Amino acid sequence: MRAESPTVGRPRPAKAPRRRIGIDVGGTNTDAVLLEDERVLHAVKTPTTPDVTTGVRNALAELLRSAGDPAPIGAVMLGTTHFTNAVVQRRELTRVAAVRIGLPASASLEPFIDWPEDLAAIVRGEIVMLEGGHEYDGRPLVPFDTAGMRAAARRIREAGITSVGVASVFSPLNPFCEEQAAEILREECPGVAVTLSHRLGRLGLLERENATLLNAALVDLARKTTRAFTDALRASGITAPLYLTQND
Known part of the structure; x- marks a missing residue:
């Protein structure tokens, strides 16, 4: 061998x-x-x-x-x-349309309710509150008002608003309503920037909504x-x- x-x-x-x-x-x-x-x-x-x-x-x-x-x-x-x-300096912030999906619940406190007034005055644009959202277990609360969303999208376009924050009740468990809203907004408002709350925050609606609106206000500066x-x-x-x- x-x-x-x-x-x-x-x-x-x-x-x-x-x-x-x-x-x-x-x-x-x-x-x-x-x-x-x-x-x-x-x-x-x-x-x-x-x-x-x-x-x-x-x-x-x-x-x-x-x-x-x-x-x-x-x-x-x-x-x-x-x-x-x-x-902090209240500069280079984009005016934002706030879309909240959750009626008949969540009607008592509007978007921007706990913002400093001078900051809210700069950022706050159209406020839209619609029926829809989900229960804590992911079941639909009520059917999403798509017709109302489409009408609101047209108002947002006519107002010249180019950034929208969308927050729906319990959307981290079921983002269906937010995703439908985004689809309608992009159809009716070409080029609009849409921030969806389920991608940013947890279950608490106001905290998640505030983060969404702040993100939407910074989108143009970020780009x-x-x-x-x-x-x-x-x-x-x-x-x-x-x-x-x-x-x-």
């Missing part, structure tokens, strides 16, 4: 270090760091600019210039206080800010995926 030669282990290639960029866009300054695995290689601080894009672009340019080494970037993580600042971040990365020649942090 021919003896087999022993297997010679081949050395594994060294694992390339993983480089990432972290950016924090604050109201005053934009901070950027270059990480290699868990080690901070470089850090810079530049002024935040009103258009966001320029400030991020400046921070990236300074960071890459200080790094010198053109090693590839694997990911970019970005956090910002833009949305918190918008609420603008995300586009600014993407443009800044593209201008810097970085092709790595962009991740936005969820600060909750």
Whole structure:
């Protein structure tokens, strides 16, 4: 028998270090760091600019210039206080139509009931309250008023409102009414942004509705800010995926 030669282990290639960029866009300054695995290689601080894009672009340019080494970037993580600042400073908020589905229940407290009055005055648009919703076990409360929803959608379109928050009783257990409402809104109001409460919150109606309306008020700013971040990365020649942090 021919003896087999022993297997010679081949050395594994060294694992390339993983480089990432972290950016924090604050109201005053934009901070950027270059990480290699868990080690901070470089850090810079530049002024935040009103258009966001320029400030991020400046921070990236300074960071890459200080790094010198053109090693590839694997990911970019970005956090910002833009949305918190918008609420606190009452700026760049979108007027919102509030659709609540739950009559004959849930009629005693209207949407925006516990909002600060100055904030509600900026965000509050059309208020729509319709029959529908579900019981705590997911059974229908009453049939959803689709005709009323369609008429409300037309009023929303005529009012020029482009963002709508929809909250239905116990929708986290059964989102049927909210999804039907969204379908009608998109048919009657092309291009409208629809935020559905069952995707954001838990069972409590008012808390879930408030989160939905606040999200709807920030949709336009979120699109603008995300586009600014993407443009800044593209201008810097970085092709790595962009991740936005969820600060909750």
